[in-house]
Amino acid sequence: xxxxxxxxxxxxxxxxxxxxxxxxxxxxxxxxxxxxxxxxxxxxxxxxxxxxxxxxxxxxxxxxxxxxxxxxxxxxxxxxxxxxxxxxxxxxxxxxxxxxxxxxxxxxxxxxxxxxxxxxxxxxxxxxxxxxxxxxxxxxxxxxxxxxxxxxxxxxxxxxxxxxxxxxxxxxxxxxxxxxxxxxxxxxxxxxxxxxxxxxxxxxxxxxxxxxxxxxxxxxxxxxxxxxxxxxxxxxxxxxxxxxxxxxxxxxxxxxxxxxxxxxxxxxxxxxxxxxxxxxxxxxxxxxxxx
Amino acid sequence: xxxxxxxxxxxxxxxxxxxxxxxxxxxxxxxxxxxxxxxxxxxxxxxxxxxxxxxxxxxxxxxxxxxxxxxxxxxxxxxxxxxxxxxxxxxxxxxxxxxxxxxxxxxxxxxxxxxxxxxxxxxxxxxxxxxxxxxxxxxxxxxxxxxxxxxxxxxxxxxxxxxxxxxxxxxxxxxxxxxxxxxxxxxxxxxxxxxxxxxxxxxxxxxxxxxxxxxxxxxxxxxxxxxxxxxxxxxxxxxxxxxxxxxxxxxxxxxxxxxxxxxxxxxxxxxxxxxxxxxxxxxxxxxxxxxxxxxxxxxxxxxxxxxxxxxxxxxxxxxxxxxxxxxxx
Numbered sequence: 001x002x003x004x005x006x007x008x009x010x011x012x013x014x015x016x017x018x019x020x021x022x023x024x025x026x027x028x029x030x031x032x033x034x035x036x037x038x039x040x041x042x043x044x045x046x047x048x049x050x051x052x053x054x055x056x057x058x059x060x061x062x063x064x065x066x067x068x069x070x071x072x073x074x075x076x077x078x079x080x081x082x083x084x085x086x087x088x089x090x091x092x093x094x095x096x097x098x099x100x101x102x103x104x105x106x107x108x109x110x111x112x113x114x115x116x117x118x119x120x121x122x123x124x125x126x127x128x129x130x131x132x133x134x135x136x137x138x139x140x141x142x143x144x145x146x147x148x149x150x151x152x153x154x155x156x157x158x159x160x161x162x163x164x165x166x167x168x169x170x171x172x173x174x175x176x177x178x179x180x181x182x183x184x185x186x187x188x189x190x191x192x193x194x195x196x197x198x199x200x201x202x203x204x205x206x207x208x209x210x211x212x213x214x215x216x217x218x219x220x221x222x223x224x225x226x227x228x229x230x231x232x233x234x235x236x237x238x239x240x241x242x243x244x245x246x247x248x249x250x251x252x253x254x255x256x257x258x259x260x261x262x263x264x265x266x267x268x269x270x271x272x273x274x275x276x277x278x279x280x281x282x283x284x285x286x287x288x289x290x291x
Numbered sequence: 292x293x294x295x296x297x298x299x300x301x302x303x304x305x306x307x308x309x310x311x312x313x314x315x316x317x318x319x320x321x322x323x324x325x326x327x328x329x330x331x332x333x334x335x336x337x338x339x340x341x342x343x344x345x346x347x348x349x350x351x352x353x354x355x356x357x358x359x360x361x362x363x364x365x366x367x368x369x370x371x372x373x374x375x376x377x378x379x380x381x382x383x384x385x386x387x388x389x390x391x392x393x394x395x396x397x398x399x400x401x402x403x404x405x406x407x408x409x410x411x412x413x414x415x416x417x418x419x420x421x422x423x424x425x426x427x428x429x430x431x432x433x434x435x436x437x438x439x440x441x442x443x444x445x446x447x448x449x450x451x452x453x454x455x456x457x458x459x460x461x462x463x464x465x466x467x468x469x470x471x472x473x474x475x476x477x478x479x480x481x482x483x484x485x486x487x488x489x490x491x492x493x494x495x496x497x498x499x500x501x502x503x504x505x506x507x508x509x510x511x512x513x514x515x516x517x518x519x520x521x522x523x524x525x526x527x528x529x530x531x532x533x534x535x536x537x538x539x540x541x542x543x544x545x546x547x548x549x550x551x552x553x554x555x556x557x558x559x560x561x562x563x564x565x566x567x568x569x570x571x572x573x574x575x576x577x578x579x580x581x582x583x584x585x586x587x588x589x590x591x592x593x594x595x596x597x598x599x600x601x602x603x604x605x606x607x608x609x610x611x612x613x614x615x616x617x618x619x620x
Contacts, residue, residue: 032414033449033480038373038402039402040402127385129379
């Protein structure tokens with residue numbers, strides 16, 4: 001974020017007029033064009049980090065976009081802890097031990113869908129056309145987005161954990177177990193986001209992307225073990241819930257934070273993550289190439 | 292430079308792109324010599340943007356072939372991308388970022404290191420008179436500033452071929468002149484420019500050769516002069532001193548030029564289209580003028596107008612550019 005060119009004279013109206021009418025010097029331009037050095041293509045990593053830097057800059061210039069990773073998760077945690085706490089467990093204090101890892105998973109999985117909307121906005125505004133004419137590693141704009149989003153997810157995780165600690169959440173796994181849980185969540189979110197990049201490229205408007213994303217994310221997060229033990233559900237629903245990637249993720253994160261090592265669940269989560277990347281990554285790139 | 296030897300900057304044959312039932316580009320053949328401005332002229336919806344997008348590797352052609360400096364736009368797309376730049380119809384900039392950040396980002400993506408990208412950005416902002424606005428978000432820029440930044444972004448690495456898709460649409464006359472100056476400066480340094488426009492005078496001002504396209508097809512191609520010659524040399528405009536003499540003047544002029552003469556709304560004025568080369572038409576016009584003088588018809592004002600590309604378009608499409616635009620919109 002330190003790379004801004006800083007020419008910080010405040011722009012007053014007469015100045016604005018001057019830059020409107022200023023004439024471009026053909027000589028200066030000619031000198032620039034003659035400095036005809038064309039560096040080699042950037043590596044895949046360099047291109048992706050450049051796009052990651054862009055995502056950081058966007059957060060810096062439009063900090064309101066962090067609302068969904070700060071205020072929104074706080075609201076969810078408070079709402080569900082006190083709404084269900086008494087009914088589902090002895091007290092909100094008890095329930096938060098069970099709920100918090102689930103809330104963390106649900107909030108982060110839910111906010112991953114903004115990736116698709118951001119990509120769609122870029123396409124509509126035309127800036128994607130510029131990126132697509134560059135000789136760079138093709139997936140780098142998408143990967144850059146996801147790198148920027150990882151920061152958002154990390155912010156959301158910190159916010160939710162802080163609220164949890166205030167409400168009395170005491171993870172037995174300690175700092176390490178909690179960190180491990182967050183890392184697994186970030187890995188899954190990165191992989192899962194390729195669903196949204198695909199939708200962002202496939203659908204025509206921001207509203208359509210939003211609508212379709214809701215259709216995916218609501219059933220997926222609610223029909224899981226985020227709120228309650230799946231054992232309390234009817235058999236047919238259990239069949240779905242027990243095999244949902246979000247349930248596996250939820251169980252794995254809950255286990256890690258509780259200080260155990262749920263290797264089967266972690267295996268499932270990584271398997272799902274791999275599957276998402278392998279299926280939706282190539283579909284995304286196909287759509288990106290075809291547009 | 293990855294440029295491979297080829298006689299042409301652009302070579303297309305039978306380029307086709309369909310969207311549903313609509314053939315947006317319907318078999319376009321173009322050859323563009325390097326180091327020149329080539330104008331693609333047509334009304335809205337003629338297929339100009341679709342054509343440019345295919346050449347810039349943004350759209351895949353449904354049929355036909357296109358080569359940029361000998362490299363195929365589909366099979367060698369990455370090689371093509373490293374020697375072309377596109378300034379699209381809508382500024383392809385990130386509105387949330389500042390002008391400087393936009394250029395630094397592109398510099399990094401084109402392989403420059405941090406400091407080199409920043410230095411290049413500063414030079415470009417300076418050359419395009421945007422230094423004062425460098426640290427402002429692009430969303431606060433005026434149309435002209437946006438367009439200048441967009442072009443600056445396109446020449447971050449001096450391209451061999453620059454696509455300018457309607458670069459002056461929506462700009463005020465001053466900004467338009469600025470863009471024209473920039474285009475001239477860029478071509479003077481050896482870059483080939485493919486310029487699409489719906490403004491006839493823009494093609495006339497900038498382009499060495501022009502292709503007129505309509506409904507996805509090239510309906511005429513040539514230098515400005517060739518296109519004008521294909522419709523005739525121009526028109527003779529007369530303004531008489533006495534309205535009563537107009538019928539007589541009309542008869543004489545018609546006989547002399549051997550073309551139909553038009554009565555203008557002004558009761559003193561007459562207009563006639565003249566055919567043949569410019570030299571011939573000047574001769575014909577002066578003979579007509581002498582004939583009128585001999586018959587005692589006083590002429591207050593006389594002019595021999597060059598045909599505009601407007602007239603070319605009218606003659607080629609059988610419709611005026613404005614009308615065609617209205618129909619396409």
